[in-house]
Amino acid sequence: MTEQHTVVVIGGGQAGLSISWHLVQRGIDHVVLERDSIAHEWRDSRWDSFTLVTPNWQCTLPGYSYSGGDPDGFMNREQTYQFVRGYADTFDPPVREGVTVVSVRQSGSGGFDVDTTEGPMRADHVVVAVGGYHTPVVPRFAERLPAGITQMHSSQYRSAGDLPAGEVMVVGNGQSGAQIAEDLHLAGRTVHLVTGGAPRVARFYRGRDCVAWLHDMGTYDVSIADHPGGLGKRENTNHYVTGRDGGRDIDLRAFALAGMRLYGRLLDVVDGTLRFAPTLESSLDAADAVSQSIKDSIDAYIAREGIDAPREERYVPVWRPGREVTELELSTSGITSVVWSIGFRTDYRWLRAGVFDGEGHPTHNRGVTAVPGLYFLGLPWQHTWGSGRFAGVARDAEYLADRIELEAGVLPATATLA
Template sequence: MPEHRRVVVIGAGQAGLAMSRHLVDRGIDHVVLERDTVAHEWRDSRWDNFTLVTPNWQCVLPGYRYEGPDPDGFMPRDEVYRWVRGYAGTFDPPVREHTEVTAVTPAADGFDVETATGPVHCDQVVVAVGGYHVPTVPRFAERLPATVTQLHSAQYRSAAALPPGAVLVVGTGQSGAQIAEDLHLAGRRVHLAAGDAPRVARFYRGRDCVAWLQDMGHYDIPVQEQPGGLARRENTNHYVTGRDGGRDIDLRRFALEGMSLYGRMADFHSGRAHFAPTLERSLDAADAVADGIKDSIDAYIARSGIDAPVEQRYVPVWRPEREITEIDLAACDITTVLWSVGFRTDYRWLRASVFDGAGHPCHHRGVTAVPGLYFLGLPWLHTWGSGRFAAIARDAGHLADRIAVLARETAAA
């Protein structure tokens, strides 16, 4: 007979641990199944110079918060890893490491969970494996010569680990922009294909923009009430950095310093990379988003009567004289192409009818149409902070309340 547990939590990152803490506090029997080790993604899937882009004071988990000496700073990768591991040490969650879940199937009285170490039957399941599962690259990447090293951003560790030569970074979301900066600061020759990601200023009118937006209640607005509604879940994150105490990422400044910028990479053949003529439009659109955020902060300061220093607006320091739409990789001495174009979900192991046509979970604040099946830790699960430390505790508490109600109903049946 399979082992029976009231609740199975899949994933022992910050989301799974937050869920476990709430279940421990409520006395609900559960087990947390982790294919690797607790918080391993922080150690294994970030580059050496990675830092958080949200300030340390936003690092809050149930019964636990950042208590270090730099609340306005940004923890580097290894410190985040230790912080999350330290959280697990505060309440001894029932985690089983090296236990990969291979299938979850709804059953008449709960769920059948298949693992590499044996079956588990449970009443309820919380899927806390994040939303970034399989790194994606375009199909035309297959046409790049074997002499060119290709990496996804999830595999990048440092400039020194790459072959000598120039690097083409494709994509300017948070990872792409920060990795391009990392390579640039290391003295590498960088070519950057810019996408449509927006940007945000690190500081404005004397404070971190995150602090202003927190006070404005921006991070508490449910996704349904955001412009675009649920489609917001597909938006690319604003690029900014917490490195060296935090600063803007200004692609135009990089160009002045020698980085080569292009529009969206569209194709590769015959040794040449081809780019859409979208660079100037992308840079202007990113600046417009940053200015729009500043406009909202200005309005908040004015209506609240806050005494804050006045700051001059950003003026573009560089514009492309012309759009370069193709380059020869060999002529540019490009020996590495680093793809930062996103991930796709992979829930093939979850055999429940809770997905849309693109394979994304359908849910309301993590609650699905299948009784007892929940998601936690996804970007914009409920608010901006759902995929970050900022709101995981709140989201986990909401689901824990739902789990407790169903557990009582099941026990009374």
């Protein structure tokens, strides 16, 4: 027997729940399929000291928003999980947990055939709400690290205490890498941090969180189509900053002064020796330049709007590398663990539709693909920079729900086909 639904939503995180809320409001028949449990990624794929980098007041979903007593604070891992899980409790979405989608393909008669571990389904519309981070990236040359070194991806890291005694190398300084390096450093571990091209942003400037300034400036609302970087922005690394202990900057130069060892880009491992590009100084300078440019835009906004805001001195680098290290012998380094924090690859092999580019990324306009009835939700820069935040997901979900309602209308409730 094949189940028939107007809409099948794949993924039960904040994106899948957001589109479900809109479909419920419109009376549109649908089901949400979640391979694990609602919002499980927030609990299962974050380290123990994790916090959001966006303030709590920015945490809004359709019909739901943060209501705690610390709007300017930053929810930790458990609080974020409970926030999203609590959202589901407010409107009883038709979520089926523990159901894996095996394949989705266009049906010859129109719509989509959806094969699941609970049996076949047929849908007029499919919303893919599984995000864009699927398969952890670890370079092939990691296989050449000595067998005695513990290796893990950032998605597996939980705390410094889970790693064997000794020094730790973190590869990658995006949001996760920089925060994990800080977590290890605060735990008293000697940390080796391999830097890349990640930009940074100040936590606070001229009396406010930078997120608040950028929100008021409309920065999170600029569409990718109108952005100078165009579609290439979707590949950009997020700015590193932290919400830990009420929020603060992450300054890699200050970490270096305190004993953290910094390197340029990791090129290879040859006979137990790590080889680095001499890119550390340029990476630090580039990250600082981005932070300064954001402050420039805030200054200009304050002047343009005539806002009374306190003046603030600009950041002055507290440390500069001398001669850059380009080789490190592992056997004498004291390193016993490596945490790879260089991102994820997409994996849509189960989705059999011609909507992907040469690198496996979905091609779409605001989540709407060239295949009628197939949509994506919850992708980075889906429409704006804000698409990666709760409030942006909410807006993107409303847009897609409007499209579905326009194209499908409100059809009869769930039926069963032979």
